[in-house]
């Protein structure tokens with residue numbers, strides 16, 4: 001039953017456009033318990049942004065693997081780790097169980113998604129989007145279509161876990177997460193092209209047009225705005241700011257600190273770009289190349 005359910009989930013994920021990687025052996029992998037799935041739990045791995053680490057399969061010295069059923073990768077793909085119950089949720093009996101039972105054998109009741117990111121800073125937008133889709137699909141397949149059966153580890157933990165987080169000790173807003181998952185109104189990356197023109201209108205009516213990536217390269221916007229008294233009238237600027245993920249924002253801040261020179265090492269650039277979509281990576285890399293030439 002576990003394998004059939006997981007195959008159904010995989011098929012629905014793929015139908016939703018999500019890449020599903022299969023860690024060899026997932027169909028027979030489990031902690032030895034027999035599943036009685038009726039919901040799901042989302043977690044953070046407290047590891048670097050990345051793809052499913054082997055620890056999720058092999059476990060830790062203090063906890064046998066598998067440590068989840070699915071991993072939520074930095075690029076928005078998932079990796080199916082185990083069809084059968086995994087050691088991710090411990091005993092259920094936390095502060096907000098929803099319809100899920102309080103039980104000492106919670107792992108056989110819930111599939112677990114380990115989202116691969118540090119947890120003391122936000123998951124990528126792609127990870128959030130995929131986690132919401134995963135939660136919706138899993139509760140449709142296993143949880144009677146009840147999104148309340150998708151919980152955070154922080155909500156169900158009997159031992160004070162706080163994952164998945166967005167800052168040290170701070171759990172993401174799970175009511176917002178469930179609302180997003182239920183609505184299907186999911187964020188989309190790169191809704192504004194980096195080559196798109198932005199228009200600024202000065203108080204005297206002077207209109208300035210600049211490409212988004214050039215704006216990123218040439219100015220720390222807040223300082224520029226303060227120095228010039230120019231109001232932002234182009235809503236697309238807000239749209240860009242609204243679609244930046246934290247890695248992009250960190251990159252822009254680093255660039256903005258030094259408008260005349262790009263002094264990031266390749267390794268730093270790769271770190272900042274980790275988790276950004278391929279489309280955005282290409283745009284940022286193009287911008288960096290132009291900046292270096294200037």
Ligand SMILES: [Zn+2]
Pocket residue numbers: 042043044088153161163
């Ligand atoms: Zn957890």
